[in-house]
Amino acid sequence: MIDTKVFKIDEDSPDTGLIKEAGAIIARGGLLAFPTETVYGLGADATDSRAAKRIYAAKGRPSDNPLIVHISDMDMLKTVAEGEFDRVEALAEKFWPGPLTLILPKSDRIPAETTGGLDTVAVRMPAPRVARLIIEAAGVPVAAPSANISGRPSPTRADHVLEDFSGRIDAVVDSGDSVIGIESTILDLTAENPVILRQGFIQGRDIGRVLGCEVSEGPAMEETDRPKAPGMKYKHYAPNTELICFTGRAESITEEINRRIQSSRYRIGVICSEETKDSYNGAITYCLGSAHDGRTMMHRLYATLRQLDADGIDIAYCEDFGDSEYATVITERLHRASDGNIIRL
Ligand code: TXA
Ligand code: MG
Numbered sequence: 001m002i003d004t005k006v007f008k009i010d011e012d013s014p015d016t017g018l019i020k021e022a023g024a025i026i027a028r029g030g031l032l033a034f035p036t037e038t039v040y041g042l043g044a045d046a047t048d049s050r051a052a053k054r055i056y057a058a059k060g061r062p063s064d065n066p067l068i069v070h071i072s073d074m075d076m077l078k079t080v081a082e083g084e085f086d087r088v089e090a091l092a093e094k095f096w097p098g099p100l101t102l103i104l105p106k107s108d109r110i111p112a113e114t115t116g117g118l119d120t121v122a123v124r125m126p127a128p129r130v131a132r133l134i135i136e137a138a139g140v141p142v143a144a145p146s147a148n149i150s151g152r153p154s155p156t157r158a159d160h161v162l163e164d165f166s167g168r169i170d171a172v173v174d175s176g177d178s179v180i181g182i183e184s185t186i187l188d189l190t191a192e193n194p195v196i197l198r199q200g201f202i203q204g205r206d207i208g209r210v211l212g213c214e215v216s217e218g219p220a221m222e223e224t225d226r227p228k229a230p231g232m233k234y235k236h237y238a239p240n241t242e243l244i245c246f247t248g249r250a251e252s253i254t255e256e257i258n259r260r261i262q263s264s265r266y267r268i269g270v271i272c273s274e275e276t277k278d279s280y281n282g283a284i285t286y287c288l289g290s291a292h293d294g295r296t297m298m299h300r301l302y303a304t305l306r307q308l309d310a311d312g313i314d315i316a317y318c319e320d321f322g323d324s325e326y327a328t329v330i331t332e333r334l335h336r337a338s339d340g341n342i343i344r345l
Contacts, residue, residue, distance in 0.1 A: 005040025041144030248345035294326025
């Protein structure tokens with residue numbers, strides 16, 4: 001066990017001394033968790049194969065699941081990726097710093113350990129000033145997967161990171177809640193036509209508008225043995241609580257969940273919306289927000305999954321949140337978190 005330091009750094013007036021100290025941990029090959037606008041990342045020097053291996057070991061992550069490389073500016077981009085930068089620059093202009101990850105041909109500076117053996121690299125420029133200042137202080141691109149033990153819900157607060165990694169990483173930078181709350185959209189630019197490999201806050205439609213072409217969604221996990229984003233084949237985001245998702249008509253779902261609550265001896269939780277939270281008796285409700293407010297629902301999703309465990313819930317049922325633009329992203333995460341435990345009504 002090591003003593004995991006906590007650096008509280010204010011996004012609006014970052015303490016220069018602490019930023020330096022945080023950057024130095026990465027520069028000397030250590031592990032530093034830091035905030036991004038999506039989720040907290042577990043960072044290490046992306047150019048150092050031993051540091052990358054430390055990330056895999058700490059997370060218990062399969063070594064064929066590549067890491068996302070975080071950069072602080074466009075000059076750094078050119079040290080990690082190669083090829084034509086026209087489309088990249090157009091997308092960066094519109095979406096960076098922000099929650100869009102691009103898959104590009106990798107440069108020699110990035111070792112195979114960082115990219116899980118692939119000859120491509122995933123890159124993004126995170127939005128928080130604190131994150132970019134830390135990368136700048138480290139002086140190297142920073143490899144950072146979500147800062148959770150492999151398979152667990154992603155962390156949206158520093159205390160989630162400590163739940164999984166206290167005593168096992170050098171430090172965590174605490175700047176409060178991640179604003180968005182789910183991971184970045186991943187766009188593969190190495191294929192002939194751009195493909196979204198993981199959905200997120202930035203939508204294919206908006207990317208297509210910048211590129212002036214169609215952007216397709218990658219094949220669903222079930223359709224391929226070898227998904228293009230290798231991480232997508234593994235179980236994800238899962239609480240220890242058994243999670244069961246429903247799809248179908250709202251009224252039928254509420255009725256079925258209530259029937260199950262009445263006939264169960266277990267401690268039941270229901271993940272629901274503001275509009276339905278008073279429809280359940282005898283269960284603890286976890287309201288993600290109004291069904292019309294996808295941003296809030298997204299923001300609360302992972303903290304809610306962690307809360308189920310903290311509250312000792314045996315079984316959690318989850319409503320169908322419809323097909324508004326963010327609801328589909330939320331549902332994709334929930335279905336994975338349930339490990340395919342989906343009941344169609
Ligand atoms: O929002 C985010 O992207 C967060 C924050 C910390 O930036 N990071 C994150 O990293 O979600 P992680 O490791 O949990 O997910 C990375 C995903 C995996 O599914 C991985 O397979 C995919 O990115 N990926 C990374 N490099 C890739 C590559 N070269 N080709 C295809 N997929 C790649
Ligand atoms: Mg992850």
